[in-house]
Amino acid sequence: MSLKLEVIPHTLNFKFDARTSRGAMQQHQVYYFKLYNTRQKEIFGLGECAPLPGLSLEHHPDFRKQVFRQIEYLNRNIQEVDLPDLKSIIYNSDLKSFPSVVFGLESAWRDLLAGGKRILFNNAFTQQKNGIPINGLIWMGDKHFMQEQIKKKLQEGYACLKLKIGGLDFNTELEILKAIRKVAGAEHLTIRVDANGAFSPAEALPKLEKLAAFNLHSIEQPIRAGQAAEMQRLCKVTPVPIALDEELIGVTGIDQKEILLREIAPAYIILKPTLLGGLQATEEWINIASQLGIDWWITSALESNIGLNAISQFTAQYPVTREQGLGTGQLYHNNISSPLSIKQGKLYYEREKKWDLDLFRK
Numbered sequence: 001m002s003l004k005l006e007v008i009p010h011t012l013n014f015k016f017d018a019r020t021s022r023g024a025m026q027q028h029q030v031y032y033f034k035l036y037n038t039r040q041k042e043i044f045g046l047g048e049c050a051p052l053p054g055l056s057l058e059h060h061p062d063f064r065k066q067v068f069r070q071i072e073y074l075n076r077n078i079q080e081v082d083l084p085d086l087k088s089i090i091y092n093s094d095l096k097s098f099p100s101v102v103f104g105l106e107s108a109w110r111d112l113l114a115g116g117k118r119i120l121f122n123n124a125f126t127q128q129k130n131g132i133p134i135n136g137l138i139w140m141g142d143k144h145f146m147q148e149q150i151k152k153k154l155q156e157g158y159a160c161l162k163l164k165i166g167g168l169d170f171n172t173e174l175e176i177l178k179a180i181r182k183v184a185g186a187e188h189l190t191i192r193v194d195a196n197g198a199f200s201p202a203e204a205l206p207k208l209e210k211l212a213a214f215n216l217h218s219i220e221q222p223i224r225a226g227q228a229a230e231m232q233r234l235c236k237v238t239p240v241p242i243a244l245d246e247e248l249i250g251v252t253g254i255d256q257k258e259i260l261l262r263e264i265a266p267a268y269i270i271l272k273p274t275l276l277g278g279l280q281a282t283e284e285w286i287n288i289a290s291q292l293g294i295d296w297w298i299t300s301a302l303e304s305n306i307g308l309n310a311i312s313q314f315t316a317q318y319p320v321t322r323e324q325g326l327g328t329g330q331l332y333h334n335n336i337s338s339p340l341s342i343k344q345g346k347l348y349y350e351r352e353k354k355w356d357l358d359l360f361r362k
Contacts, residue, residue: 002039003078003086005071005108008032008360009064012304012332018139025053028302028332031067034360035108036116037083045112046360048307049104050274055301057250058098070101083113091280096252099277106278107310118309118338118355125316131346132316135160135192135323140167146176154183157344160190160217160323166198170207177214190217190323197224197246204234212239218268221245232264241267245299248285249275258288269294270325272301279314286318299325305338312340312347 010030017024028050036044049067051059058066078086090105110120124130136153138146138161146163153161161180165173180191191214199207199222208222218241223230225246235242244266251257261269269289273282282298289296298315300308308329315324326347329340337356341348 002037003081003083004036004038005075005078005105006034007068007071008034010304010359013334014331015333016139017141018302018331025302028052029064030304030307031064031104032306032360033071033104033108035105035112037112043112043116044360045108045110045116046118046306046357047104047107047109047111047310048274048303049100050301050303050307051100052275052301055246055249056100056275058100066098067101070095070098074105083109096277099249099281100274102281103273103278103307103310106280107307110279110310119313120310121313121317123313123316126313126349126351128349128351130316131343131348132312132320132326133159133323133345134326134342134347135162135190136345137161137325137327138163140164143168143172143176147179150176150180154189156342159188159345160192162192162194162325164196165193166195170210174210174214177211177216181214191215192217192220192243194220194245195222197221199223201227201230201234205237208234208238208240216240218243220270221247225249228260228263231266235264235266243268243270245270245272252277252281254284254288257285258292261288261292261294265292266294269296271296271298273298273311273314274301274303274307279310282314295322297322297324300328302328302331304332305329305336305340309338309340312349 010032012028012030014026017026030048030050033047033049034044051063053059086109090102090109095102111118114120119126125132136158138149193216201223204222220243222242248269251260269285271282271285273279276282286296300311312326327342329335339350339353341350
């Protein structure tokens with residue numbers, strides 16, 4: 001066998017300004033990895049490397065060069081490697097500082113290992129027996145923009161909404177939450193909010209006390225990551241259950257993961273394979289959290305349908321009943337067409353819908 005990797009850069013164009021408390025995005029640069037046997041090029045595995053500006057530790061102006069350099073290095077070392085043995089190379093510690101690269105590589109490897117059909121995991125989701133419940137994501141914007149999104153998501157049948165907060169005046173955000181609860185009572189709609197670290201430690205508790213009036217399921221990352229002692233104190237007294245998100249980024253060792261979760265003791269953790277170092281790293285977080293009685297859910301991180309497909313299939317390996325954050329496939333004008341679809345607040349894999357793989361056959 002003679003394995004080869006190719007890098008295919010692709011610029012995704014958002015349908016709107018995607019705003020968080022860190023700013024707005026109009027485009028998202030991703031890198032697709034195509035893995036194949038040079039003797040059988042028509043069969044290939046695909047993965048997506050999609051680091052996020054401001055969040056991914058490896059994202060910097062030279063990232064494009066580093067991606068090509070890493071793939072060039074790998075190509076020199078995998079030519080005579082059997083496909084199953086590629087796993088040990090992907091999870092080599094040298095790549096731990098490139099979490100999105102690892103995720104892209106392991107996805108392409110799993111895909112090719114399973115026959116290059118975009119079915120990385122054979123489970124009830126890919127067999128079309130079950131859908132995955134997901135939350136409807138409400139992006140930051142002015143009050144009218146957010147209200148229009150909320151109205152649309154409710155009409156589409158979502159039972160759980162997730163709102164980005166911290167970008168508007170706080171009182172305006174409270175008004176929006178009040179209006180949602182007026183339309184959909186607590187028994188009919190679960191509401192999550194994500195502050196992306198927008199609150200200072202001093203203001204966090206008073207704001208959480210006001211947010212608690214709206215019977216929120218949870219708040220993600222109320223204060224910036226890297227303030228473990230402050231977060232620990234907040235988790236002990238908060239009236240709204242806290243979920244760690246950015247706090248997990250850059251924590252790679254199993255012992256370090258356990259220490260962090262034991263120390264802070266959050267109610268939930270949010271798992272984004274692109275930011276955490278892939279599916280195997282995500283599995284480690286799940287195992288540790290489960291041992292400590294901490295619940296979790298998995299979230300995509302603005303990947304196109306290539307990355308979302310891998311994350312969704314991995315998620316379906318678990319008996320999930322809680323809504324996952326897997327609705328980002330609708331964000332782009334030029335996404336890769338796929339069998340993924342959303343109906344009534346659930347993500348489905350519809351095999352009769354075909355992948356548009358023209359970009360990868362050139």
